[in-house]
Amino acid sequence: MEEKTTGRPHSCLIQDRQAVKLTGVQEVVSFDENQVVMDTDLGMLTVKGRDLRVGRLTVEKGEADLTGQVDSLLYSSNEAYRKTGQSLFARLFR
Numbered sequence: 001m002e003e004k005t006t007g008r009p010h011s012c013l014i015q016d017r018q019a020v021k022l023t024g025v026q027e028v029v030s031f032d033e034n035q036v037v038m039d040t041d042l043g044m045l046t047v048k049g050r051d052l053r054v055g056r057l058t059v060e061k062g063e064a065d066l067t068g069q070v071d072s073l074l075y076s077s078n079e080a081y082r083k084t085g086q087s088l089f090a091r092l093f094r
Contacts, residue, residue, distance in 0.1 A: 008023065008024050008041055008062050009023055009024060010022075010023060010024025010040055010041045010042045011023045011024065012045075012073065014070060014073075017049075017069060017070045017071075018067065018068070018069065018070070019065070019066070019067050020047060020065065020066040020067075020070060020073075021063075021064075021065050022038070022040070022045075022063065022064045022065070022066070023061075023062055023063050024040045024041040024042065024062050025038050025039070025040050025057070025059070025062050025063065025064045026038075026039045026040060026041065026059070026062065027039050027059060028054060028057060028064065029044070031052070031054055032052075033050065033051055033052055033053075033068070034048065034049065034050060034052065035047065035048050035049075035052070036052050036054060036066060038064065040075075041062070042075065043075045043076055043077055044075065044076045044077070045073060045074070045075055046072075046073070046074045046076070047066060047070060047072070047073050048070075048071050048072045048073075048074070049068050049069045049070045049071040049072070050068060050069040050071070051068040051069060052066055052067070052068035052069075052070075053066065053067050053068055054066055055067050
């Protein structure tokens with residue numbers, strides 16, 4: 001199933017498995033020191049690792065910077081998430 005894009009470019013630059021620069025980020029769904037889950041223009045992106053931190057998030061520009069030891073990146077469909085129409089935090093604090 002093809003994801004719809006909003007016209008913003010989506011890119012992911014990983015430097016030495018210690019820093020990740022992303023564009024095309026719509027929102028950070030959840031994060032802790034071992035995992036960051038983001039909704040991007042091309043699907044849900046899960047970054048797993050150790051000591052992960054969201055250093056910069058600019059939703060208006062769709063940019064995010066992560067630091068820490070990056071072990072894996074996984075893209076998945078965000079159809080189910082988008083159908084809910086609410087962020088994780090909005091669903092938790094109803």
